[in-house]
Amino acid sequence: MSLNVSKCCTGTSGTSSSGGGRPGHRKSSLALALTPEDDSMDVYQRNLMDLKYPTVLPPNPQLKALLVFHKSDSICEVVTLACQRHQLDVTLVKSKEEALETLHKSYATAQCYHLIIIDARSTKGLDAEHIARTIRHTHGHHLTTIIAVCKKSFFEKDDALIALLDAGVNRCIAETTNLTLCSVELKQILHSIIRPHNVMSTQQALYTALHRLKEVVLITDDVLRIQYANRATERLLNMRLDEIISKPLGDIFVSDLSTISEQGKSIKEFDGILMVRRKNQESIPMHVRVVPVACIGSAPTHLIFNFDIPGGGMDFIATLPQPKEAPRGSLHSVRRCSFDVRSIASDGLRRTSLAKLTSLPLEAPITKIINLLSQVQENCSADEARLIDKVLDFLKREGLYSPQMKEIRTDDPIATDLIGALLTGPSVYSSRRSSNDSIIRTGNSTRTATIVPAKMKANPIIMELLEESLKWDFDIFKLEEITDYHPLLYLGMEMFRRFDVFATLNIDENVCKAWLAVIEAHYHKSNTYHNSTHAADVMQATGAFITQLASKDMVMDRMDEATALIAAAAHDVDHPGRSSAFLCNSNNPLAILYNDLTVLESHHAAITFKLTLGDDKINIFKNLDKETYKSARSTIIDMILATEMTRHFEHLAKFVSVFGNEMEPRELVQSEEETSILMRRMLIKVADVSNPARPMQYCIEWARRIAEEYFMQTDEEKQRHMPIVMPMFDRATCSIPKSQIGFIEYIIQDMMHAWDGFIDMPELITCMQINYSQWKKYDEQGVNTLADIMAKQPPVGNKSSSSK
Numbered sequence: 001m002s003l004n005v006s007k008c009c010t011g012t013s014g015t016s017s018s019g020g021g022r023p024g025h026r027k028s029s030l031a032l033a034l035t036p037e038d039d040s041m042d043v044y045q046r047n048l049m050d051l052k053y054p055t056v057l058p059p060n061p062q063l064k065a066l067l068v069f070h071k072s073d074s075i076c077e078v079v080t081l082a083c084q085r086h087q088l089d090v091t092l093v094k095s096k097e098e099a100l101e102t103l104h105k106s107y108a109t110a111q112c113y114h115l116i117i118i119d120a121r122s123t124k125g126l127d128a129e130h131i132a133r134t135i136r137h138t139h140g141h142h143l144t145t146i147i148a149v150c151k152k153s154f155f156e157k158d159d160a161l162i163a164l165l166d167a168g169v170n171r172c173i174a175e176t177t178n179l180t181l182c183s184v185e186l187k188q189i190l191h192s193i194i195r196p197h198n199v200m201s202t203q204q205a206l207y208t209a210l211h212r213l214k215e216v217v218l219i220t221d222d223v224l225r226i227q228y229a230n231r232a233t234e235r236l237l238n239m240r241l242d243e244i245i246s247k248p249l250g251d252i253f254v255s256d257l258s259t260i261s262e263q264g265k266s267i268k269e270f271d272g273i274l275m276v277r278r279k280n281q282e283s284i285p286m287h288v289r290v291v292p293v294a295c296i297g298s299a300p301t302h303l304i305f306n307f308d309i310p311g312g313g314m315d316f317i318a319t320l321p322q323p324k325e326a327p328r329g330s331l332h333s334v335r336r337c338s339f340d341v342r343s344i345a346s347d348g349l350r351r352t353s354l355a356k357l358t359s360l361p362l363e364a365p366i367t368k369i370i371n372l373l374s375q376v377q378e379n380c381s382a383d384e385a386r387l388i389d390k391v392l393d394f395l396k397r398e399g400l401y402s403p404q405m406k407e408i409r410t411d412d413p414i415a416t417d418l419i420g421a422l423l424t425g426p427s428v429y430s431s432r433r434s435s436n437d438s439i440i441r442t443g444n445s446t447r448t449a450t451i452v453p454a455k456m457k458a459n460p461i462i463m464e465l466l467e468e469s470l471k472w473d474f475d476i477f478k479l480e481e482i483t484d485y486h487p488l489l490y491l492g493m494e495m496f497r498r499f500d501v502f503a504t505l506n507i508d509e510n511v512c513k514a515w516l517a518v519i520e521a522h523y524h525k526s527n528t529y530h531n532s533t534h535a536a537d538v539m540q541a542t543g544a545f546i547t548q549l550a551s552k553d554m555v556m557d558r559m560d561e562a563t564a565l566i567a568a569a570a571h572d573v574d575h576p577g578r579s580s581a582f583l584c585n586s587n588n589p590l591a592i593l594y595n596d597l598t599v600l601e602s603h604h605a606a607i608t609f610k611l612t613l614g615d616d617k618i619n620i621f622k623n624l625d626k627e628t629y630k631s632a633r634s635t636i637i638d639m640i641l642a643t644e645m646t647r648h649f650e651h652l653a654k655f656v657s658v659f660g661n662e663m664e665p666r667e668l669v670q671s672e673e674e675t676s677i678l679m680r681r682m683l684i685k686v687a688d689v690s691n692p693a694r695p696m697q698y699c700i701e702w703a704r705r706i707a708e709e710y711f712m713q714t715d716e717e718k719q720r721h722m723p724i725v726m727p728m729f730d731r732a733t734c735s736i737p738k739s740q741i742g743f744i745e746y747i748i749q750d751m752m753h754a755w756d757g758f759i760d761m762p763e764l765i766t767c768m769q770i771n772y773s774q775w776k777k778y779d780e781q782g783v784n785t786l787a788d789i790m791a792k793q794p795p796v797g798n799k800s801s802s803s804k
């Protein structure tokens with residue numbers, strides 16, 4: 001439990017709003033002035049009208065400090081008194097858990113701590129580095145000021161201090177029992193860190209205002225490359241943001257721009273009529289005003305463009321044809337007609353994530369019902385509201401969100417085969433079961449847990465390649481090649497290192513290495529697709545997504561990152577290279593064990609834990625406390641099970657219902673944890689089938705590998721006179737392009753748009769569109785078989801063959 005010093009300690013509490021003023025706001029006479037002139041707020045407000053460029057007033061809240069001290073010794077006391085001297089509202093906690101819980105609660109109640117001071121004098125009591133890192137990755141704390149109180153001796157060698165600073169600490173201060181020294185240090189921190197942070201936080205308000213403005217505002221750099229464009233610019237140009245940003249300004253003007261650049265250089269404003277070119281090449285005369293701005297030095301670094309229609313009439317922009325929404329009415333309409341992803345994209349799916357998510361044809365009726373009921377609730381009696389609350393609780397439960405996937409309608413038999421096999425449950429394929437199918441296959445030879453971890457050579461070529469390991473165009477096939485088919489071990493260690501999994505699990509690196517080696521050894525090298533390169537690929541995508549989420553301020557906590565990476569690494573372990581349908585049809589012991597339900601995924605999850613817990617040398621969870629382990633286990637199992645394709649549309653619809661809605665996710669689900677579960681499921685699902693959205697040469701190699709695996713299954717089904725799960729996947733006749741077109745149209749496309757809308761990774765969509773066009777081209781050219789396609793491809797990695 002946290003201890004609120006302002007209530008418990010003697011002396012002044014920071015909540016000193018006595019004597020008038022807005023409740024909860026400090027009086028203007030307080031020491032921390034947040035205005036440019038460092039004056040009190042009253043003076044600033046009075047002078048505001050005189051300012052040439054008025055700034056947005058920063059927030060001026062009661063400042064709150066959270067002190068994380070293992071014990072209340074003399075140093076802690078001095079820091080507390082110094083905080084109180086500067087009228088901070090102080091809360092003292094004694095452990096990391098208490099600190100995080102306090103922050104969590106403060107976030108939930110829309111309070112916030114502006115300053116967190118951590119006792120970093122000894123690692124015995126508190127791991128300050130870990131606490132700082134965790135706080136930095138906790139939502140809402142990127143601008144919180146974190147101070148570490150260190151031993152004086154720390155200042156003689158820099159490594160401990162640098163580690164703290166790298167973990168997110170803003171400043172390290174030396175321990176002192178001298179109140180004056182401590183108070184001065186704190187005052188400096190208030191002025192030099194907290195005040196600028198407060199001012200910086202106002203930028204969000206400005207960006208929102210700019211974005212929503214009806215007027216067109218566009219900013220370029222000094223060489224006229226577009227750096228910023230607001231929503232009205234997208235409308236005017238009929239282009240999406242990703243088609244505008246970084247483009248030369250010349251691309252959107254018909255008129256000669258030399259006057260502007262010359263004017264810009266001499267730092268004069270421009271005001272005149274220029275012809276703007278819209279996406280469809282239509283030209284419109286616009287009144288353009290250009291203001292050069294010098295952000296550093298005296299030469300202009302940026303030019304601000306403001307356009308309107310000559311003679312005013314800003315609503316004109318609203319009357320222009322808008323970037324067209326994708327012509328997708330519903331999943332069914334997509335299914336019925338074949339369509340060109342390129343045309344959808346070039347029509348301009350808007351970049352705003354919410355718009356994209358809401359535009360997806362995947363709203364479950366339940367979302368509409370919840371929205372309507374919530375509206376009713378606003379205008380009804382308390383009793384009725386309580387009843388509606390109960391109804392809402394029921395409606396938010398699992399199962400009600402499933403979209404109706406009654407039938408798959410396509411004229412293309414290959415797509416029907418593939419999508420049918422992926423999306424339908426056991427009833428469909430078991431009905432095809434023939435009397436010849438009673439052979440019980442013994443499971444694939446399971447390896448014992450005595451596998452010695454592969455030795456990792458610190459090969460500079462591998463290390464160089466791994467530097468790119470968070471990029472979307474990472475060459476996983478090259479890694480497969482240069483690690484001698486141990487991509488999971490190398491990539492896994494790199495991901496664990498980058499995301500600090502060793503610290504999160506409190507485990508030695510060697511245990512993680514051994515774990516990865518054992519997991520990798522339990523992937524079957526004989527599978528062309530479901531081998532450890534696929535696992536490494538999914539782990540790499542997971543790392544890339546986590547990084548992108550963090551850059552969008554949707555930071556996962558450290559344990560969520562670790563469990564996501566672990567789930568990705570293990571999600572297909574011991575895959576037999578045959579589908580669940582095949583296992584059911586052949587009465588495989590796994591199908592018997594799991595009652596034909598979620599057979600493979602249940603096995604992957606179960607064997608992951610069986611292997612991990614079965615050998616202390618690889619037990620990466622052994623240092624977690626009971627509760628943490630329980631929660632990590634549940635997350636990993638949930639994520640692995642989410643990769644099952646029969647529930648694909650259910651997961652997708654629920655994700656879109658919650659994240660693609662105007663309402664706060666929190667209002668649509670029962671808890672924040674539930675929101676995060678939906679996000680993690682979608683993360684691993686997208687990572688698992690992201691191969692059609694990878695750069696083309698990799699996409700084609702993955703298509704080759706999965707087709708080969710499907711072909712081998714068909715070969716075996718024929719040979720054993722079993723029902724053929726995907727008859728069209730016959731190596732003699734199958735058209736690979738057709739199968740990929742179907743896979744993208746039915747499974748991948750909507751999911752990628754939903755995910756891109758959430759995470760903002762336009763490269764996923766771009767790659768998918770390019771690949772889709774290529775498959776269409778091959779289809780039109782009659783390039784169908786694996787051999788035809790491979791003849792057209794440069795080899796990936798160093799070898800173009802399947803994995804060993």
Ligand SMILES: Nc1ncnc2c1ncn2[C@@H]1O[C@@H]2COP(=O)(O)O[C@H]2[C@H]1O
Nearest residue numbers: 643645688689691692702703706740743
């Ligand atoms: N490029 C692809 N073409 C066709 N099917 C694919 C492709 N990529 C993945 N899949 C299928 O999607 C499934 C996702 O779950 P699995 O990894 O169990 O098995 C995967 C394959 O059956």
